[in-house]
Amino acid sequence: MRPLRHGYTNDTRGDGATVVKRYQGGIDEALRRATELAVLERLPPGLPVPRVLSVPEGALQLQHLDGMHGQDLIDEGLARPVLRKCGELLRRLQQVDVSAVFPDTTPGTGWVVVHGDYGPNNMLFDQDTFRVTGLLDWEWAHPGDRIEDIAWCEWIVRRHHPRHVDALDELFAGYGVRPSWARRQQAAVARCEAFVERFRNGPAAARRTWQEHLAITRAWTEAA
Incomplete structure (x- = not known):
């Protein structure tokens, strides 16, 4: 997977099909990951947000979105x-x-x-x-x-x-x-x-x- 542009805090990499976001920054990585996971799983259908595909330790594997x-x-x-x-x-x-x-x-x-x-x-x-x-x-x-x-x-x-x-x-x-x-x-x-x-x-x-x-x-x- 290659690093994606416009990633400023976390290590975000993609291969054109999926994206793996690994939380970094030195502070509250676990909380930020938990927040994003919970929100993405609870937002209603119809909003343009990525699906969560898996939950590796310290990271999220997400659906790639075009654009x-x-x-x-x-x-x-x-x-x-x-x-x-x-x-x-x-x-x-x-x-x-x-x-x-x-x-x-x-x-x-x-x-x-x-x-x-x-x-x-x-x-x-x-x-x-x-x-x-x-x-x-x-x-x-x-x-x-x-x-x-x-x-x-x-x-x-x-x-x-x-x-x-x-x-x-x-x-x-x-x-x-x-x-x-x-x-x-x-x-x-x-x-x-x-x-x-x-x-x-x-x-x-x-x-x-x-x-x-x-x-x-x-x-x-x-x-x-």
């Missing part, structure tokens, strides 16, 4: 159709019964299924129609506020594709609503703060990286 990586399409100047589909799929995901995916969710919270790292960085697309063919990497999934994933998708664009910030209108058009900038920025800041805390006693380089992300995110204005 072009979202970040590659954005780099080719196709941010608008990609982000439109990101918004549309997130709207569908937030209609899933959260208690079916996370049975311990307290009723009446208004929470939804949160992917936890939602954006073109974890999505595959049909190159002709831009239909989403894969929503990958569910290791950060949890029940939570619906603002989290839409704010993080925006964060991915602002942080990694700043030349395409003007295409974010399509994300909100596909999603069907544009939450206030204050709420979106607050959610992105909270996510960065969580990563800073996660690496407080972990690798120093990772902690510095997230401290930098946090400072930049706090300084943003919506027009920036």
Whole structure:
């Protein structure tokens, strides 16, 4: 199996038929693996997620999904159709019964299924129609506020594709609503703060990286 592109934390390899994801990163590998396994097995049919084929020690063997990586399409100047589909799929995901995916969710919270790292960085697309063919990497999934994933998708664009910030209108058009900038920025800041805390006693380089992300995110204005 060959290493797959766009794998930043884990060792992910594929052969065109299956993908083996081995969890790395120095922190909470077992928890992240268990989370992804549980979520993939509980999500309802119809969502473009890989099937779990087997559960090797420290890894998951997953169905290979065809498609072009979202970040590659954005780099080719196709941010608008990609982000439109990101918004549309997130709207569908937030209609899933959260208690079916996370049975311990307290009723009446208004929470939804949160992917936890939602954006073109974890999505595959049909190159002709831009239909989403894969929503990958569910290791950060949890029940939570619906603002989290839409704010993080925006964060991915602002942080990694700043030349395409003007295409974010399509994300909100596909999603069907544009939450206030204050709420979106607050959610992105909270996510960065969580990563800073996660690496407080972990690798120093990772902690510095997230401290930098946090400072930049706090300084943003919506027009920036």
